[in-house]
Amino acid sequence: MGPTMPPSKKAQSPSSGASASQGMSPPYRQGDAATAASEAEAADLSLSLSASFSKAEDEELTSLSWLHESTDLLNSFSHSGLRSVSPLQDPDGQHPRSPSSSSPSPDDALLGDGHSVYDLAAGANRKPPYSFSCLIFMAIEDAPNKRLPVKDIYGWILEHFPYFANAPTGWKNSVRHNLSLNKCFKKVDKDRSQSIGKGSLWSIDPEYRHNLIQALKKTPYHPYSPGLATPSTSPPTLPQTFHHSPPLWSGSPLFRKNGGVLLQGTVSHLSVPSPLTSSTVYGFPRGVIQNGARVRSQALFPVIRPLPVSPVGSRTSAIRSSLGDYLSRGQDSPSCYSPPPCGEDLQDDHTYSTAKSPSRLCSSQVAASSCPLDDDDIIAVEIQSDVKTEPREIPLDSHLAAAAYISQQPLRGQRRSSGSGAGTLAGSSLPWTKSRARGISDTLPLKKRRAAAVEKPPESDDEEMKEAAGSLLHLAGVRACLNNITNRTAKGQKEQKEALRN
DNA sequence: GGTCTGGTAAACATGC
DNA sequence: TGCATGTTTACCAGAC
Structure with a gap:
């Protein structure tokens, strides 16, 4: 938001402001009539x-x-x-x-x-x-x-x-x-x-x-x-x-x-x-x-007149009903819902640095269940981590190629592709933008893709599959490593919680 | 001061 | 043809 961005955390640090009890305005402050019982109830709640x-x-x-x-x-x-x-x-x-x-x-x-x-x-x-x-x-x-x-x-x-x-x-x-x-x-x-x-x-x-x-x-x-x-x-x-x-x-x-x-x-x-x-x-x-x-x-929102009927809700409802089974399956069946950015860089995409989903990576356990939702060839990759066991679909033509790509790319720094925290990369992160996650074939603009298709003859299916398999194995190794890290972290947090309880 | 993150502008391609 | 949509690049500013 640029200049109108909210004040920094520093400006909002608790020390910079009055304490809650001191500065609580009358509307925020609990009334004098509030009883100790109600406070205790509030605390319990x-x-x-x-x-x-x-x-x-x-x-x-x-x-x-x-x-x-x-x-x-x-x-x-x-x-x-x-x-x-x-x-x-x-x-x-x-x-x-x-x-x-x-x-x-x-x-x-x-x-x-x-x-x-x-x-x-x-x-x-x-x-x-x-x-x-x-x-x-x-x-x-x-x-x-x-x-x-x-x-x-x-x-x-x-x-x-x-x-x-x-x-x-x-x-x-x-x-x-x-x-x-x-x-x-x-x-x-x-x-x-x-x-x-x-x-x-x-x-x-x-x-x-x-x-x-x-x-x-x-x-x-x-x-x-x-x-x-x-x-x-x-x-x-x-x-x-x-x-x-x-x-x-x-x-x-x-x-x-x-x-x-x-x-x-x-x-x-x-x-x-x-x-x-x-x-x-x-x-x-x-x-x-x-x-x-x-x-x-x-x-x-008194300034703007709300739409008579929420255009979002109504339209999306109409979309859902019209799309019928497709969406319902997408909703109810996570396995067929969305292809994860499997094979992404392991360091973080810097989309948001505050959190990192531990289940982002694919394991080597690939279930052969197919997802019929997409026209593209899809395989469901069972996440075998201890965190999440949802099967994930991965388009063969994108993620496997992406896995192949990531396994072959040396670490190199690259300025983030753009701002807005949108799949940004910095430092030593891999150049793994959103478009990368979609697959190398989809990364390049159409013109470039066409040009690349002309320049580079397509590899045989066997070679592609070998490459993809190797990439998945490579990812599996990383996955195992990350699982260890995740387990250690979870274990440490658990121990910390227990220590706090004691 | 460098890095990260987010906003903005612009160009371009594509589809309706 | 115009417009909406989607992608990409570049630049800038603020926060850390």
Whole structure:
């Protein structure tokens, strides 16, 4: 977002602001009438929620379904004497606050430590604090079938972030740019018989979903972001962790299930001396829930008139119904859902540096199950890691070739292909962009591909298969190595948790 | 100061 | 032919 990017973490460091209890504005502060019982209830609920988040972390955040698991807890929380606020609105709904303002403002005095939320009231004039990657992620996640055409992504962004209604059209270019370059997003080939117009459907690559979640959580104005997390008045004895923070936004299922209410900072102002609770304070959103405070999601965007019927939901629903079995299989059957960027560089693609899915790599265990969804030859590669056992499909003509490529390429530095964190590479990383992951044959532009096809006669199938097999074996070795690393890391974390329990 | 990350602009190709 | 979509490259700025 350039100059309008949210303030740095440094600017939002807890030490730079007033403590939660000191600076909590009256709307955030729990009322004096709140009883100790309600506080204890809130603390208990927060512990339960934190445990739920821990569970989600243990499940590698492969799904947002845990958001729904937490909904009941959150709803219970709403009855604990705390109040809720809109994610994009100040608690009183009257004091817009600049998200990028690092200098104290009158609103800061009201909002305490200044870790406010994205200001909806000024949303029409201010860029949202989310990166385009996050916006796209949210849009796609908000779709019933988790896939959207770019046009509906535009629509979702416009609907939820009125700023773009009057913004120059360059943001659409940025969206497309992100979709193309960011490995987190992948195209879903449409059924040729079911045309929805131009373009393709875009979905979230499950392999990178975690990365996007991490990125979303890093957003300073995300209710669960570190920037919003407020330290308790007493230092926690447990390491600060935000991994238990679910990503929430106005369109998230939890948000909607919670009546259009994002939880913000719920227990940071509570006096909970126990170490566990201190941890919870860190891992729990700041803010309060108000009994009966229900803010409709659409009402959060008063500047722009919501579409009569969500174009995203309706259209994607229509798409899902029209595509029928194809999409249902894609939804229900992860094995036939998306080809992972198997054979990617082992160092990281720098799509997001905060997280790395341990299951990104393919093992040597290749199941011969075929996936009939694609016209291309597909093999399902069973991930034999201890983390995830989902079979993954890999187009023979792309990933095997990619594996061959990666096995033959020496490490070399290369400047990232482009910005926006879209499959970027730097340093000693392999030049493994999103297009690389699609396969060498797909990497080059059409012209170049044609030229290459002319220059280089096609190898025989046997040679290609030998090369691919060798590459897979090569990857298998890396996989085993990474498994060891993953196991050691997991073991260490487990030991650390046990030590903390003791 | 270098690196990383993200935004923006632009050119180009492709398909409807 | 115009437009939307998709890809790629380049450059810039802020954060770390």
